[in-house]
Structure formats: structure tokens, C-alpha cells
């Protein structure tokens with residue numbers, strides 16, 4: 001169960017970030033607009049799963065990071081999950097660079113999903 005404080009700070013960050021993921025810069029959906037999101041990017045519900053907006057602690061809770069707004073950014077589920085698959089998660093700055101490099105090479109998220117989202121963004 002996600003706490004109310006985290007939820008509030010996630011939404012606040014998402015709005016500030018124009019609903020783009022802090023790491024990969026791709027658009028994200030919230031539970032309120034999931035269907036609309038999938039439709040506008042031509043994705044199935046399953047394909048859109050990784051682009052759900054989640055709260056990301058810049059400084060991990062295990063390292064003493066708190067739930068305050070300055071420590072919470074909005075990141076897509078995919079980036080959030082991948083960062084924490086490292087035994088020692090990279091710093092936010094390093095991880096952002098890593099993700100940006102991968103995106104530039106088209107090697108982030110399943111290719112079909114990345115292509116659909118990017119082509120929709122270009123045509124908007």
C-alpha cells in the first residue's frame with residue numbers, strides 16, 4: 001500500500017515533469033487515464049503497463065532517503081524497476097545518462113513499444 005504522502009508527492013512531481021518519466025522522458029499514465037493513454041499511443045493495456053507513473057526515491061529508503069517531495073520524482077514503472085535490479089542502484093544522474101544513451105540507440109523498453117510511443121510523439 002502506497003502511503004498518501006508518497007502518492008501526493010508523486011503527482012506533484014509528475015505534474016512538474018509534464019507527466020514525463022524522470023529518467024527516460026517518455027509519457028506516463030495514471031490510474032485515472034490508463035485507457036485514454038493506451039489509445040492515444042496505440043498500445044495494448046499490457047504494452048502500456050511499463051509506462052505507469054510510479055514514485056521513485058532519488059535517495060533510496062535503505063540509504064536513509066525519506067518520502068519528502070525533494071526526494072520523490074515520477075518515473076515510469078519500467079525505469080523504476082530496472083534501476084532497482086542493480087545490486088547497487090546507480091545514482092539518479094548516472095542512471096538517467098545510462099537510460100538516455102539506451103533510448104538513443106532504441107534499446108530501452110521492448111522495441112515495439114518504444115517505436116509506437118516515439119512515432120506518436122513525433123506526429124503530435
Ligand SMILES: [Zn+2]
Pocket residue numbers: 021022023024025026075076077078079080
Ligand atoms: Zn522511464
